[in-house]
Amino acid sequence: MSLREKKAAKKKAEMIRSALSIIEEKGYHATTMEDIASKLLMTKGSVYYYFKDKQDLLFQSQKMLLTQCITNIEEIRAKDLDISEKLRKIMVVHIEYLITERTGFAMGSKPEQFFSGDQLKGILQLRDQYSKHIDDILQEGIAEDVFTAVDIKIVRNIILGAMNWVIEWYSPTGVKDKTELAESIADYLLRILIKDTYKVERGMIR
Template sequence: MSFREERAAERKLNIIRTAARLFSEKGYHEATVEDIAKELKYTKGSIYYYIQSKQDLLFECHDLAMNMLMASIDKIKESGLAPDLMLKEVIKGHVEIMVGELNLINVSLASDFLLQDEYAEIIVKKRDLYEESIKKIIVEGIKQGIFKPVPEKMVIFLIMGAINWISRWFSEKGPLSKEEIAQFYADYLLAPLMLKQ
């Protein structure tokens, strides 16, 4: 990637992150492209150089969040860890992304119903792939006698529901760091799955 391409990618990322923050603070309908441009000290025209519409920008927020989660789980799958340790790392990774990218995740959780059909289809496919990766880890853990035989889909709903709820209560002023929260969730969500040795 050339310097010019890197700079363009960095500018687009700044636009997406700023949009996520303003969508999170004001709501998708209230935040305008003008607001985003003003926040970044860009012209409105320069924003439209990187995106086609506000809907396109909403999709980019969703897509960036899903790409981060997919990159995290793909790296963990390549680690060669046992299924219990792998699932623990997936939970930790998800929590750390959740806390570290709170505006982005908040927008993704609160506005999926606002995506146009063609955008929603792309995001749903990525979510399905992410959940399928988690399911394979759980199935392998059951097969190896590490996890109790459980309905995998229900376990995934439980894990996702618990982690996604963090967006409702997390505060940077809280007593725990994102790493400590991630470790707590990994330990407590994994414990009920383990077969007692």
């Protein structure tokens, strides 16, 4: 991606975040393109240059968020890390990103409420792509005898469910900041998976 393309992508991402804030405030159905244009300090015609309509804006927001999630996990998987540390880092980054982009993820928690046809199919494909990465990590950990043999689909859904639910109860005024919270949750979730023999070998338990 060229510098110009990166700047354009950054501007569009900032527009999406700002637009989502007004949609969150007024509600999806009550928000108009005029409201969005006013929030962005743009003419309605300029907003239509970037988004066909409110539905397209919401779709592009979900596509942006999920694509970044996939990029995050692919970058971590490419690192030379122990499989348990790799999964821990994936969890921490996932939770931090959820909290950072809380509004967008909250609106996309039930995509069938807003999308249908090709849009819904596209969102679900991105979700499946991310889930496949988690499945692969779990399988690798089991193969390396680091993780306990588990039903991968069930455990993946437990992990994703626990992480994604954070946006429902996280408070920025809480005792822990988002990184501390993400690390704590990751540590708890890893206890489901890591074998005691591996913990002993690494001095995690005695």
